[in-house]
Amino acid sequence: MSKDTEQAVSGPEKASPGRTLVEFAxxxxxxxxxxxxxxxxxxGGHxxxxxxxxxxxxxxxxxMNLLAGVHRPDGGTLRLRGDAVTLGSPQDARRHGISTIFQELTLLPNLTVAENMFLGREPLRFGLIDRRAMRRAAQAAxxxxxSRISPDTYCADLSxxxxxxxxxxxxxxxEAEIFILDEPTAALNAPEVEKLARLIAQLRAQGKLIFYISHRLDEIFRFCDVVSVLKDGKHVATxxxxxxxxxxxxxxxxxxxIGTLYPERRPQPTKRQPRLVVEALAPSAFGCAVSFRLSVGEILGLAGLxxxxxxxxxxxxxxxxxxxxxxxxxAGRKSGDVEHLPASIVATARAGVxxxxxDRKIEGLYLPLSIRQNxxxxxxxxxxxWQRARISGNAIEQLLAKMRVVSAGSGQAVGALSGGNQQKVMIGRWLASGVDVLLIEEPTRGVDVGAKAEIYGLLREFADAGGAVLITSSELTEVLGLCDRILAVRGGALVAxxxxxxxxxEQVMHAALTGGIEQEAVA
Amino acid sequence: MTMTTRAFSSRPGATDALRFVLNLPFAYLGTALLLLFAYFTRPMLLSPLLLLLIVRQAAPLGIAVIGQSVCMRVLSLDLSIGGVIVAVSYILTSGALPYPPPVLIAICILFGLVVGLANAFFITRLRASSVIVTLAMAMILSGVVISLGQFYAPGDAPEVLKFIGQKRIGIVPIALLVWLALLIPFALFLRFSVFGRYVDAIGSNPNAAWVSGIPYIRVLTVVHVMSSLFAVASGLLLVGFVGVGSMDIGSDLALNSLAAVILGGVTFGSGKGGVLGPAVAAFMLTFSFNLLTSLGLGEPGKLMLQGAIIAVAAMAYAVRMQRT
Incomplete structure (x- = not known):
């Protein structure tokens, strides 16, 4: 597995490339x-x-979280350099020479580069932090x-x-030997990606093992020697x-x-009544304008990376x-009843959308309030x-029972529920509201499989009863299993x-990756 | 499967204990302790007549507190209360506007409406901090009143307000009746209306309220208008109680109302809190000021107490922010 690298080997390691360093068994x-x-x-080898x-x-x-010490495995053995180890905490993992660079960077903005690098393990002299030694070691690394970054820069000032x-x-x-990079290019611009590519090459030349987590195919082919594919928690191939x-x-x-996770689709009528007609809608974040229809009884999916x-x-x-x-x-329930939606969230909700x-915790639910209140x-x-709140307690209880929300009673605070039940409460709020269009981002993120199936069932039932549903999902299997129609999105445009x-x-993935169905994927 | 580990976590023990204490509506316990303390040191303060006098004195604060508590429940603040009261006192007592008292009162109400709308406009549309906006509003209003004071000095209060502010029916002060007449219907309104539900929702998660299409801007506007109108009512009562207008009348009402809301168990961002707690807290504060005066610690003691309460409020705020 030895590879030529552009960079000179500058590290002191004399590790023979390919020797096994990490083994998940x-x-x-x-x-x-x-x-x-x-x-x-x-x-994974050196x-x-x-x-x-x-x-x-x-x-x-x-x-990767198992290797980073965040979680502990329930079964199997993790071996480092041939020895079985138990990594009890991220600190533990760090001591074993494992360094993790998470998607969300964890540097503290009000500390300098050097202070961040030695956070929690500052070099001491007479019981005080030896700033000079710390600075020197940071500079050396x-x-x-x-890198031209100064160890004295505050991290808030870094890109x-x-x-x-x-x-x-x-x-x-x-002195880490194993680096875990979790979707490292997600927030980088092109020159920064170049720089990262060089960094990775350097680390490899120094004999380090780099686990590179990504679903961006071109990066995998460009940066990586070996690729392991996981699917549904199982190892497919390396x-x-x-x-x-x-x-x-x-x-x-x-x-x-795709198994029976998904409810059965009704046979498609050839012509469906449109419920929402979207014309040349240009989101301010993307330049492209999109046009499409969402029909009565339909679940439509927006798919893409x-x-x-x-x-x-x-x-x-x-x-x-x-x-x-x-x-x-x-279009309202009566034919000919058409209404233009103004661009305001209050107005769309009033109009029945x-x-x-x-993110149910930040934007979706009122966590301190009870299930009933939500x-x-x-x-x-x-x-x-101004009016007296008209609320039907019975209807709420029936809905919760129908949705099989598991709780200690409807007076329980929503914050105490599991992810799947929280998701049900959030959907339940809209089912109770009498809207006839649901726009749903990632309908089952962080939800266990059982609750997933129930949520899919609820959405299908809603559509069958004359509603219309638009979802975005980054899980392709979900889009394929649930939706009647799928629009592939790439770069803000509908491409297929x-x-x-x-x-x-394969088709949808191709369209999402390359922008066309016929086109061959470009390496 | 997202990462939740952080390099640091705050020490749980100390903040947990603090949190527990802060989550109790302190006003009930505090009032009980104060009455007990007075029983041993200054028992004459506990005579029914004196207690009712203190209640009458607490009424203006109690009314201002109603508006402030709703502001804080939707994570906003109203520091313009003092400015509104000074302006109200000036309109009523200076004679600058040569109208009979009922018209002057109507002008005051209109004035409160405008101030509330202006506060709400800057806070909701321009996304300015409510602290800054309402503090600036208070300063501008006081400044305007002081400069106008050169032409028409504040003077005697209208008789009708003196009557309401000072007299009683039997032994019950009219001011207390006015207070209850505002407090009880408002508490019922908050409890049963759609508006009250939205206040809870916005208080517990403003992002979710916005994303789920709750008329956030409207609710906030109504809240600030209400707060200004309660301030006007408080000013009317206060001017009547004191009997004359002045340039610094009600100047500490804004901070006292803040303290009362916090003592009354309304914490920032919990979406929780009743109307009764802050009302009891308004009484508690007024009682404690009287107690301090009778102990010979009048003005300095008052300042220290206000300072301590606001420091505790700031800590409560910080603890909440850590949690979220």
């Missing part, structure tokens, strides 16, 4: 009733860049990365790319990247049948981030603020349309 991990990982076995990929929820982050550099330098200073191409990798990532504009489109539609141009008209955000707020949607029953993951 039959690792399993459960969260509640969900199996996040099932008997995953894979190895001097290699090992991609770990798979769809969202495939278990790649969980696997940064020098090994050919995201520079912060990532400091995180890596932190690992170097701690191959050298040279032996694969985009298509084979995509096939490995998506290859499975994360950050391609699905969120901007659905939020513009809901009136949360008012669009720069375009019109949305909504509910929006369910992805659902009741939906019932107030078309009431004036598929029928739910006919689309394959």
């Amino acid at each position: 039959g690792i399993s991990k459960r969260f509640g009733s969900t199996a996040a990982l099932t008997e995953v076995s894979l190895r 001097g290699s860049v090992h991609a770990v990929t798979g769809e969202n929820g495939a278990g790649k982050s969980t696997l 940064l020098d090994r990365l050919d 995201v790319g520079e912060q990532q550099m400091v995180e890596i330098a932190k690992g170097i200073a701690a 191959h050298p990247t040279q032996e694969l191409d985009h298509e084979r990798l995509v096939a490995l990532m998506v290859g499975r049948e 994360e950050g391609q504009g699905q969120r901007a489109i659905i939020r513009a539609l809901a009136g949360i981030e008012p669009p720069s141009a375009g019109t949305v008209s909504k 509910g929006f369910i955000p992805e 659902v009741a707020l939906g019932m107030l949607r078309d009431q004036s603020i 349309e598929f029928t739910g029953t006919e689309a394959t993951e």
